[in-house]
Amino acid sequence: MPELKSFTREEVAKHNIEGDCWIIIDSEVYNVSTFADMHPGGAKLLIEFGGQDVTDDFYGLHRQEVLIKYAPKLRIGTISGEKTKVKIAQPGDISAVPYAEPSYWMGFKSPYFNDSHTEFRKALRNIYSGIRAEALQCEEAGKNPSSEIYQFLGSEGVLATQIGPGPWLKGLKLPSGIKGEDFDYFHELIAHQETGRLGAPGFADGISSGYSIGLPPVLNFGTAAMKAKVVPEVLSGKKRICLAITEPYTGSDVASIRTTAVRTADGKHFIVNGVKKWITNGTFSDYFSVAVRTEKGITMLFIERDDNIETKPIKTSYSAAAGTSYITFENVKVPVENILGKEGQGFQVIMYNFNHERWYICGSITGGTRDVIEDCFKWANQRKVFGKRLIDQPVIRNKLASMVSQLEAVENWLENITFQMCNMSYAEQSVKLAGPIALLKYQCTRVAHNVSDDACQIFGGRGITRTGMGRSIEAFQRTYKFAAILGGSEEIMADLGVRQAMKQFPKGARL
Numbered sequence: 001m002p003e004l005k006s007f008t009r010e011e012v013a014k015h016n017i018e019g020d021c022w023i024i025i026d027s028e029v030y031n032v033s034t035f036a037d038m039h040p041g042g043a044k045l046l047i048e049f050g051g052q053d054v055t056d057d058f059y060g061l062h063r064q065e066v067l068i069k070y071a072p073k074l075r076i077g078t079i080s081g082e083k084t085k086v087k088i089a090q091p092g093d094i095s096a097v098p099y100a101e102p103s104y105w106m107g108f109k110s111p112y113f114n115d116s117h118t119e120f121r122k123a124l125r126n127i128y129s130g131i132r133a134e135a136l137q138c139e140e141a142g143k144n145p146s147s148e149i150y151q152f153l154g155s156e157g158v159l160a161t162q163i164g165p166g167p168w169l170k171g172l173k174l175p176s177g178i179k180g181e182d183f184d185y186f187h188e189l190i191a192h193q194e195t196g197r198l199g200a201p202g203f204a205d206g207i208s209s210g211y212s213i214g215l216p217p218v219l220n221f222g223t224a225a226m227k228a229k230v231v232p233e234v235l236s237g238k239k240r241i242c243l244a245i246t247e248p249y250t251g252s253d254v255a256s257i258r259t260t261a262v263r264t265a266d267g268k269h270f271i272v273n274g275v276k277k278w279i280t281n282g283t284f285s286d287y288f289s290v291a292v293r294t295e296k297g298i299t300m301l302f303i304e305r306d307d308n309i310e311t312k313p314i315k316t317s318y319s320a321a322a323g324t325s326y327i328t329f330e331n332v333k334v335p336v337e338n339i340l341g342k343e344g345q346g347f348q349v350i351m352y353n354f355n356h357e358r359w360y361i362c363g364s365i366t367g368g369t370r371d372v373i374e375d376c377f378k379w380a381n382q383r384k385v386f387g388k389r390l391i392d393q394p395v396i397r398n399k400l401a402s403m404v405s406q407l408e409a410v411e412n413w414l415e416n417i418t419f420q421m422c423n424m425s426y427a428e429q430s431v432k433l434a435g436p437i438a439l440l441k442y443q444c445t446r447v448a449h450n451v452s453d454d455a456c457q458i459f460g461g462r463g464i465t466r467t468g469m470g471r472s473i474e475a476f477q478r479t480y481k482f483a484a485i486l487g488g489s490e491e492i493m494a495d496l497g498v499r500q501a502m503k504q505f506p507k508g509a510r511l
């Protein structure tokens with residue numbers, strides 16, 4: 001890094017030609033003489049601005065990360081007697097931009113959160129900022145998250161934060177050093193929100209979506225031997241697991257699956273045949289929690305990868321980093337001890353984690369929605385059109401009002417539901433929360449839809465451009481629908497929510 005010197009504005013103004021070009025950004029001086037030829041926006045343009053203060057123009061065209069990346073090479077000094085005004089985001093920072101964080105982190109009192117949640121959020125954000133560059137590269141190139149990164153997340157305890165509190169957390173190292181026994185659903189909510197904020201949706205699903213739905217059937221219904229082997233392998237990131245239920249013939253209607261498992265003559269094995277579609281993380285998983293049909297009905301089986309299992313990538317609207325796959329099981333031999341729960345009772349195993357899965361999707365989609373709103377506030381404040389900032393236009397303020405009020409409403413509902421999860425037994429949650437969680441998921445994804453639409457209008461052409469200022473808006477727009485389909489689609493969620501409500505409808509109630 002060049003040694004930083006102090007300059008006057010007059011001195012900088014003299015460096016304004018090709019080969020000798022300096023600019024001022026936020027009271028700091030950059031020598032772009034050599035860089036100009038490599039500048040993605042063009043050399044000529046940069047030289048035209050030589051010797052000038054380009055702060056507003058710079059932030060109208062570049063994300064702050066451009067400066068963070070190039071400053072070590074290009075910054076040569078500061079303007080004497082001036083202080084920088086733009087805050088450079090640091091890893092783990094809690095944002096001060098309005099509505100960029102849930103209300104507790106914006107200074108509100110909360111009955112739910114405490115310092116341990118703040119420390120946990122900061123630690124996780126810090127870990128994620130260390131892998132963000134690689135995450136964005138994987139997202140763009142469609143590369144699977146590497147085993148190194150996966151094992152790093154395992155060793156930091158990040159993987160373990162996404163499957164709920166429970167005995168499996170005992171003794172594990174977790175972000176911020178929180179003890180497994182102190183970890184609650186609010187910590188887990190933060191974990192899903194922070195993953196949703198990564199800005200790399202395919203990569204985020206690549207590191208978290210397979211095991212967070214594939215491992216719970218093992219945790220809750222696996223044999224002791226299976227758990228002792230599989231759980232540490234998966235939580236440390238050494239092995240990967242996914243959940244395979246959906247088939248080309250059937251998605252929402254789980255009861256119609258056709259994959260078969262037939263017992264061998266000696267009764268010791270099942271022979272599994274069938275196909276599964278859209279299985280997240282399937283392309284790189286070692287283990288599969290699979291819904292099959294046996295002579296006794298729908299059954300869940302734990303299956304280890306072997307040569308009779310083929311996993312082909314399926315191209316979807318997000319990155320292949322998610323490992324979305326088409327799986328073919330052809331005469332796969334599975335020991336009968338690998339039944340998860342009881343034969344013929346697979347539906348209960350599938351249902352067991354549905355509330356948790358849907359709730360976690362609410363966490364990650366609200367995290368992503370909030371990230372979009374933060375970008376919109378920043379952009380509306382720094383983009384100037386017709387000589388005014390966008391935020392000075394009432395129409396833009398109205399869009400922000402609509403986005404914020406919708407997100408805050410679902411966030412408050414989400415926190416309320418999370419509190420119930422912390423304080424109800426599993427049995428009570430099953431009775432009371434299935435309907436509200438379904439309706440909450442429905443509403444969270446409707447809000448994501450509305451926010452995505454408004455955000456795209458606020459960003460204009462950049463909202464539909466993969467690189468640059470609108471990068472997160474474009475990615476969100478292309479991918480928020482995943483949350484509206486996975487784990488139960490909007491229509492199914494709305495229907496389930498009202499059906500559950502009607503179960504409690506008092507027989508004698510009349511208008």
Ligand SMILES: Cc1cc2nc3c(=O)[nH]c(=O)nc-3n(C[C@H](O)[C@H](O)[C@H](O)COP(=O)(O)OP(=O)(O)OC[C@H]3O[C@@H](n4cnc5c(N)ncnc54)[C@H](O)[C@@H]3O)c2cc1C
Pocket residue numbers: 210242243244245246250251252253277278279280281316324482485486487488489490491492495
């Ligand atoms: C990227 C991706 C990843 C996925 N990951 C996994 C995974 O890891 N594991 C896994 O098992 N599955 C996975 N799925 C499958 C996912 O769970 C299903 O797509 C989902 O359940 C919907 O099923 P379907 O797409 O077959 O739609 P269908 O069931 O064919 O439904 C089509 C449409 O009709 C609507 N509809 C259906 N029934 C009704 C009704 N009764 N009333 C009103 N409307 C109705 C639905 O809402 C939907 O909009 C994934 C899917 C995708 C796209």
Ligand code: HEM
Pocket residue numbers: 023030032039040041042045046049054057058061062063066067070074467468469
């Ligand atoms: C330290 C100084 C600068 C650096 C390191 C820098 C770097 C970059 C980078 C990396 C990009 C690509 C961004 C992306 O696609 O996400 C870019 C684009 C661009 N830059 Fe710069 N830049 C600097 C200064 C300037 C200045 C002073 C101007 C003019 C005011 C300018 C104008 C542009 C333009 C017009 C683009 C294209 C934006 C677009 O595609 O919408 N840059 N710059």
